[in-house]
Amino acid sequence: MKSSRLVSVLLLLQTRGRMTAAQLAEELEVSVRTVYRDVEALAAAGVPLYGDAGHAGGYRLLAGYRTRLTGLTADEARALLLAVPPGPAAQLGLGPVLAAARLKVRAALPAELRAHADRIGGRFHLDAPGWYADADETPYLSAVADAVWSGRVLHVTYRRWREPTDVERRLEPYGMVLKAGRWYVVAGPGPRTYRVDRILELSATDEEFTHPDDFDLTAYWTAYQRDFHRRLYRAEAVVRLAPGTRLSGPADAAVRAGGQLQDDGWTLATVPVESVDHAHAEFLRLGTGVEVLAPAALRDRIARTVAELARTYGNAPAPGGD
Structure with missing residues (x-):
């Protein structure tokens, strides 16, 4: 809608x-033509904005001008309150900062939207980690986050998978990612990705680095x-799947994209494997x-395993036997 777009501009x-x-x-x-029309509409409505010509030009508001208009819709309020789960923020x-921010957003909402926001807390809970994964110990998480905020270099001892496992690294932390309950830091030079829970030792420095503008x-x-x-x-593996059998991840995507339903109801597919x-x-x-x-x-390895299982369970004593 045009009115919503004008607010966004x-x-x-x-x-x-x-x-x-x-x-x-x-x-x-x-x-761009639509932007021109929107800017003209805002100017006609009395909004003090003007444009500068030239290579470094553009539109801007008169210095000091602020609007109290938020334009929040019910859907936008829901999305905002669900955007940052309390766990990762803590x-x-x-944690306290997020709680205060949520309180301020709630207080600024009209009564109807405030009721929507209150229902969100009781009906949605975001839990990122998987069921069978224990939470990683990340003693240096806050130190890495501080370095990301301040743009300062870190010296770390990092444990990787291949030899030599423990290595010294100088990191320029560009940003952090939370993936399935696990924190990663993306750092230069490179950049490269590091698991925060694999940092064995960390030394913060006062050395500043320049965050790449194009990153x-x-x-x-x-x-x-x-x-x-x-x-x-x-x-890759070629498999047949019984009706109702589902694979996971890229293998499931491969089945859905290229699986062939056969006369007996099974599905023939080629799937990626590690x-x-x-x-x-x-x-x-x-x-x-x-x-x-x-x-x-x-196929041969699975057949051998199944045969071994059959021998093991075939020779097992019956319940209650000698």
């Missing part, structure tokens, strides 16, 4: 300062995950719901 200029028409158009996902030492944490993490899965799943060892354990977990056709090494 006003708030963007208020919070970010000077912005070009192209920047506003990209942020609002509209054309881990970063921001986008969200874009980096998206590309990192894509590359991680590409490196992780280097092999290795024979990993796939062996994953497919055994599904019991008779999956048949591995290839590679031969994986």
